[in-house]
Amino acid sequence: MGKFGLKQILLAIIVLILLISFPWVFRKPFPQHVMILVFMFGMMAVAWNIMGGYAGMFSFGQVAFFGIGAYTSSFLLITYQVNPWVGLIIGGLIAALVGLAIGYPCSNLRGHYFAIASIAFGEIVRTLFTNWKLIGAAEGLTLPMLDESFKNFIFHSSKLPYYYIMLVFLLLSLLVCYFVATSKMGYYFRAIKESHDVAKVLGINVVWYRLIAIMISAFLTAMAGTFYAQYILYLDPDSVLILPISVQIVLISMLGGAGSILGPVIGAVILMPVSEVTRVMLGHKGTGIDMMIYGALITVISVYQPKGVWGLLTGIAKRLK
């Protein structure tokens, strides 16, 4: 985890300028929508990576945090007229608390046992929400058409504000991940990922640090959930609480490179356009073709480069030096 050189800083500035100018070059809604999804899934993959890539907890239940975020802010807005920005924070906190409550009994589960428990967690939340009358049950929630403003977190005339808000969210989550990776926490997470015994023998409170990882991940994922609700303005269990979303988050992270800061974002940049474009172009021919292309990509990467695209890039960079 070395310091940044001039080259890296320059590259970062160029990428940022490109991202900021993107919606001015591509003015149609579809490319902007795809980029918003890239950012949103990128953020969730970054959040997953803190838990899965660093701390070694392979979660297939991230959709529960996403759904909790989306439902909390929407429910509070509809029922109590709570501002969505406040709802975003409350949703994040509730997701973190739920993560704590679920994570604690799972604190000794490792590897595939944790993965299975996390699938169950996601499915429990989906079933619960599908039957919970207060929050719309299977019919879901429709958000009120408030006036367009940043304060209301709602925009009708253009996707631009959503684009920039989601970009800022993504950058924020990268900042959090950078802080985690380069701090004491990051080292401890990686020790826990290696083995609980090695962590304990270094004086690491394994249960506590795992819970911290879950809570950070849950909070960020819930933020993406609130964003999604404000962006689509409608949510039901079938759109925000289904297992394929969790799977997609894991695939994006793995493809991009779990355990690196930027890997998951690269994964989103590659997979989300593939997913959206194939869905739009081939979707009407029966669902599944997009998932097949997906599967093929994942297979190729995991066979030839288990460290993901990020591992591929850093490998090439090393050879060029």
Added chain:
Amino acid sequence: MKSPLFLEVQRVTKRFGGLLANENIDFTVKEGEIVSIIGPNGAGKTTLFNCITGFYHPSSGKVFFRGSDISRRRADAICKMGIARTFQIVQVISDMTVLENVVTAALLRYTKVARATEKAEEVLAFTGLLEKEEALGIDLTIADKKRLEVSMALATQPTLLMLDESMAGLTRVELRGMIDLIKKIRSKGMTLVIVEHVMEAVMEISDRVIVLNSGKKIMEGVPQEVVQNKEVIQAYLGEKYSAVS
């Protein structure tokens, strides 16, 4: 006032179902001593290690470290109190560099990574791994892995260091290096408890030797006394006293 004993193991028993892995084991360690625990395979040495370091809790009996009862504490809390250990099957973080491994250990005493890195460099210079600090844990030889594991233990800044077979499977040259390292660690005032099969090393470095057989302590004494004891020789029946020479 009499100062409490450094480490005191009182009638420790560990049962796994019907198996008695440790039975009423008593012994003490004074500050600055090197005490070796020997015994044939399955004698209960590693179980005893686990009972002292919090990886197991004794079924009955107590362990006192500097006067406080640690027999019910968690492993990480015991490490924080100043007992570090290594494992029989060497445990390092395989996708971290040597330096990162030791930094992770040093972070027990520091919050800032920069400060822990300074400490880690210092430890690596002491253990002679500094020139390999960029190598990944997974790429090291067994000897270097064991050396790294000792470095990690030292970086947690313990007052009691417990080594579980740190010399098994080493070549003669590597063995010499490890013995020298242990002597060097001791000269800094460290107290050591070691489980070891390599009798050559045990004879050379131990102040006292404790012999376990079938979960019980059968003998305790200075190395010379122990190797001449009939019961000990019987316990090792078939095994030569010096496994190396």
